[in-house]
Amino acid sequence: MARNITPREKDYSQWYLDVINAAELADYAPVRGCMVIRPLGYALWEAIQRELDREFKDLGHQNAYFPLFIPESFLRKEAEHVEGFAPECAVVTHGGGEALEEPLVVRPTSETVIGHMYAQWIHSWRDLPVLINQWVNVVRWEKRTRLFLRTSEFLWQEGHTAHETDAEAQDETLRILDVYRRFAEEVLAVPVLAGQKTESERFPGAVRTYCIEGMMQDGKALQMGTSHHLGQNFARAFNIRFEGRDRTLQHAWTTSWGVSTRLIGALVMAHSDDEGLVLPPRVAPTLVAVVPIFRNEDEKATVLEFVRRLLVQVVGEAEVAASERRFGHDRVQQCFYDPVTRQTVVVDRRDTLRPGEKFFYWEQRGVPLQVEVGPRDCAAGTVVLKSRLHRTKETLPLAAVTREALDGRLQAIQGEMFRRALEFREAHTHPVSSYEDLRRFFEQDRGFLKAHFRPSREVEARIKEETKATVRAILEDTGPGRCLVTGEPADHEVVFAIAY
Amino acid sequence: MARNITPREKDYSQWYLDVINAAELADYAPVRGCMVIRPLGYALWEAIQRELDREFKDLGHQNAYFPLFIPESFLRKEAEHVEGFAPECAVVTHGGGEALEEPLVVRPTSETVIGHMYAQWIHSWRDLPVLINQWVNVVRWEKRTRLFLRTSEFLWQEGHTAHETDAEAQDETLRILDVYRRFAEEVLAVPVLAGQKTESERFPGAVRTYCIEGMMQDGKALQMGTSHHLGQNFARAFNIRFEGRDRTLQHAWTTSWGVSTRLIGALVMAHSDDEGLVLPPRVAPTLVAVVPIFRNEDEKATVLEFVRRLLVQVVGEAEVAASERRFGHDRVQQCFYDPVTRQTVVVDRRDTLRPGEKFFYWEQRGVPLQVEVGPRDCAAGTVVLKSRLHRTKETLPLAAVTREALDGRLQAIQGEMFRRALEFREAHTHPVSSYEDLRRFFEQDRGFLKAHFRPSREVEARIKEETKATVRAILEDTGPGRCLVTGEPADHEVVFAIAY
Structure with a gap:
């Protein structure tokens, strides 16, 4: 196989781009500084969304959608905010063939337009807290870009909450910081420091900004999420007021917090190796890739029959039958390993690639476990199980490849990835x-x-x-x-x- | 309770806006023609996404993300396409404080930029079919807007596929049309006609456009989804070519298809009544709202203890305990009725509203079933079950309110909503x-x-x-x-x- 990934030692920046390219995670778009997130990259974003969205909702947050366009005048209502964001804005000046009366900014973040709406929705302490999140695209014009880490358009979630008291807003800010910390460590397997930013690194308009910071394999830091206590700054700028329990009119206390597709860059930079992507099982769209090996139709029939027994053992007859109905027998067959997360076990039945090319394909895409099954394995009643992280092979009897055995290995891999990243950080x-x-x-x-x-x-x-x-x-x-x-x-x- | 919804008979357009307003589904944004989708409206969109996304993926499609901005020159590469969309475009002329060399259009639809990328990804028949979908915001400048039905920005999914042959592209176009038809009828409970558009109603750049059309309660038609066979038009404009099985270089055959947040408007207009929103159980974020009735702390304790028994009977002890950990005891308690769809049973424990206000609240939000429990019910061991659709009450012994009993009623409601809408359409x-x-x-x-x-x-x-x-x-x-x-x-x- 052609060597298509530059080693980390040689050129870390090029290695990062090569890993993304080899795994087909993303591409540069025809518009400068923007990216196309390809299916595997987007599946990682869906996994991130799935896990975080559940956390947010379990804490009582609801999703909503606020508009892409913000009147330019809104930005100017909070002095630090406009100073921070105006230089990065994309501006719409024409719509429907006519020049607009007031230019519209493409949202770089949504405190202003959400503040404007909250002022209309919040009247009494009974309306508080308001706990809303949105999953959207945002635009911040960037001169120097790098896929996932810094692009002019990116995807993120931005939570915006309003509270009765300063203390409640502070609690919310820290509660979300802890959600981010646990998510980074337990799901992405990236150890992070959680702490407050200094004034000079604070979000424009915030009273306090908290962050989680991870260390990448080149020893550089990556900010992986931020949570801001906005005090009453935006409430004053947008007139978010409520009648308190004491009947006085008060400004609300607000927070905002976000993580973005940058987390996919963190995943790549924290875990991948010179062979390509390495994914933590908690977010890997495919957990196990089965590669059947055969040279003729007889061997193919034998091997696929054996693979089918393996699948039934792992995901059950009903799911195997469903996967056969869904995809037929000729391409990459996808069985759901987990019906809730919809993570898959795949069987790479393609006859347009040789077995070696298939191993390489799934390896570069970071699939945690590979199973090889050839005619000799069938005769011996065994399979070869490979771990992407450890780069080891073990031969196991078919009966030993149970759901429990795979779950155990996947959990061990998840833990090992976190430990390795933690050891690296401690050493640096x-x-x-x-x-x-x-x-x-x-x-x-x-x-x-x-x-x-x-x-x-x-x-x-x-x-x-x-x-x-x-x-x-x-x-x-x-x-x-x-x-x-x-x-x-x-x-x-x-x-x-x-x-x- | 103040009457806040204009009857349909009196003013259908006003009724529509009143229902949306009373249910807090959406608001107009500060930018003309744009909307804010509020949490209940967005939860409907999440339900739509959940159901359709599974269908798409079961048919082998993957999600991805293509950029918001499209170079103006891209639109001009397909003659009919630019004629159709240029008049509706929002145009970015400035970024990062400078005038752009080439203006950027905010995507009104993404055939052009996706065609540009496909040309880079597709080389051989082995790369086909490409089956990609994206869930994104799009902008089409509108003079006359109406919440959900026609707004300058809306959310949608757009599928874009590339195939080896004309016949395969045609099959895909019709397969998706059928997904849309079944989704509209089985999930949204809206009967639709599925058919081809005439040339004058065709998508700009398509060879054939198919659609599903529903009838609203005023007898007007609403286009609820479209599926386009694009022939080789976009493949020619963007040079999507592949080496065929016969070694000749050929243009791919492409399709595109979409549904949008307009479907939420369809839901409102097809089913709601003069009392407010009526939601089909398959997409209702909350399936059952329990309203405990009490006048003092003693009654409260008795009633809530009784309600807890009801909850345990329906969703199990583990889920009730989890819901108590999540939300505490003082506000609206949310138990998951279904762990996969995360639809809820709620207990409205708020002490800032009277029971009558709570009934009204959940009724206007279209919750299919309400359960009333007061001190006398507790004494008699009964509850009162109300159906939003039928506007009937029945008194049942607690033991009869099982998961099966509720499932049966919810299914019956779903079926009845479809039948009513079908009868209405047939009569008109x-x-x-x-x-x-x-x-x-x-x-x-x-x-x-x-x-x-x-x-x-x-x-x-x-x-x-x-x-x-x-x-x-x-x-x-x-x-x-x-x-x-x-x-x-x-x-x-x-x-x-x-x-x-």
């Missing part, structure tokens, strides 16, 4: 005791550096200028100390890193 | 034997008129001008006859109606 996280050490570290290395630091726009700008590193998160569970740079008292440690 | 469908009769009919009445007709752009334009009616569908299962207007030979009957 260091305390640092002077700014000079920090500067020298980032000259040649990447990783997380921990130190006490007293947040300051000015000092952070200088550090970024000199080292490219930024404060990724304030670690609020650490105690006080002396600032690395100024020696002044500092409440907490922070993590410095060079970020995507 | 008539044969017509002369154009004069047709003209006179539409002067004062609405409905479907059937007649033999020989499609002709010119004649159809005249009929529309004189009567506002159009040919909604050619009924291809009818035999030949003489054209109603010209007396010339006509292959099939057609249906005329005034449409939304």
Whole structure:
């Protein structure tokens, strides 16, 4: 097979693009900076949606849809917000063949238009809390783009909630941060630091911004989700007021929070290897790929009969029969491994590819387990089970390939992927005791550096200028100390890193 | 309770808006012609997505995402297509603070940009068929808008497939038409006619357009979905070519097909009554609303204990316990009736509303079944079960309110809603034997008129001008006859109606 993936050691950026390309996750679109998310990439987004959407709804949130277009004047109602977003906006000036009276901005985020609607829906404390989320596309014009990590259009979810009190809004902000943290670690198998942003990294218009930050295999940080306490800033700008329990008119307290298709980039960069994509079982659209090996029609009949027994053992006769009705016998047969998540076991029956090409195909697409079945396996009553993560093979008797056996291996793989990523992060996280050490570290290395630091726009700008590193998160569970740079008292440690 | 819904008889258009407003399905957005889909409206869209997405995937389709922005030049590559869509486009002229070199159109539909990508992905007959769908927002600038039925931005799915042969593309076009027909009838409980459009109603760039058409309660037609055989038109315009089995280079045959949030408008207009929304159980986000009635804390404890027994009987102890962990005891408690569809049984525990207000609340939101439980019911061991559709009450012993009993009633309601809509359509469908009769009919009445007709752009334009009616569908299962207007030979009957 032609080597189509540049090794990480040689060129990490090229490796990232090669993995995406080999797995057919995404392509650049004909419009500069935009992407096409191909079926496997989109299936990962559907898995992310499925898991997070359930979490949000279990916490009482509902989905809704707010408009793509926002009057330009709305952005200007919150001073920091317009300053942050106006330079990145795409602007519609014509509609239906005529110039518009007021230009419309394509939403870069929806606090403003949602604030406008909340002001009409919220009248009394009885209407609170309002807990709404939307899954939508947004546009932020980018000069330098990279598939999934930074594109002019991307998909995301944005939650927007309104509350009676400051404390309730703060609770919501942290509750969602914890949903994100658990999701990143338990589902995506990416360990993350959860903490507050410094003022200079805060969302434009927020009182406090919290984030989760993961470490990629090149030691750089990736912001994987943010949760903002907006205080009463947007409530004031959009007049979201309610009659309180004490009959006084009060401004609501709002939050917003989001994760995006960037998470797919995180998945790729945290787990994949020089052979291509490696997917955690919790989000892998296909869990097991069965490759039957045969050289003639007789062998084909024998092998497929054997494979059918294997399938029945794993997913049951009814599902196998249903999959045969759905897809016929000639191409890639898809059985549902799990009826709720609709993750599949596939049998690659294509006769346009050789077995080696099929192994390569499913390997580059990150399928956690492969099963090979050839005529000799049938005769011996065995199969060969391969793990994508471990790159190992084991020969098992057919009877041993039960649902429980596969579940156990998939869970083990999920756990192992998290442990490996955690070990990598721990190995690339260091305390640092002077700014000079920090500067020298980032000259040649990447990783997380921990130190006490007293947040300051000015000092952070200088550090970024000199080292490219930024404060990724304030670690609020650490105690006080002396600032690395100024020696002044500092409440907490922070993590410095060079970020995507 | 204040009467907040205009009766259908008095003003059908106002009734429609009042029902949407009372059920809080949607609102107009601050941008002219755009809408905000509120949580209940969006939950209906999620139900539609859930059901259709499964059908598409069971037929081997995959989801993907193509970009929002399309270079203006792409539209011009297919002559009919640009003529049809250019007048409706929203145009982005500025991005990132600068004027763009080439203006970008916000997608009104995605044949062009998808055709561009398919040309890069398809090389050989082995790459075919390509079966891709996307769930996205689209924009078509509209002068006269109506919530869900016609808005400048709406949500839809658009399937785009490429095939080796004309026949396979035709099969796909009709297979999807049948998916739409079954979905409309079995899930939305709206009977539809499925047929081909005449040339003048065809999708710009298509060879043949098929549609499903429903009848609303005012006798007007609503186009509820379309499926297009695009021939090789877009393949030629975008150079989608493949090496065939015979080694020659050939253009692919493509199809496209879509349904939109307009279906929510169809649901409202086909089934609702003067009291508000009536939802078919297959798409109702909440299937049963339990309203506990109490005047003091003692009664509350007794009634809620009784309600809990009811819940356990219907959804099981584990789900009731989970719902208590999720929501606490003070507001609207949500138990999942079905773990796959996540449709709910709710207990309206709010103490900010009186029982009568709660009945009204769930009634206007179209919940199929209500259960009332008061202290006297508890004493007698009974509950009162109300059907939204039938507007009847029955008193049942608690033991009779089993999962099976509720399932049976919900299925009966689903069937009854379809039958009622079908009877209404049959009562408002008539044969017509002369154009004069047709003209006179539409002067004062609405409905479907059937007649033999020989499609002709010119004649159809005249009929529309004189009567506002159009040919909604050619009924291809009818035999030949003489054209109603010209007396010339006509292959099939057609249906005329005034449409939304």
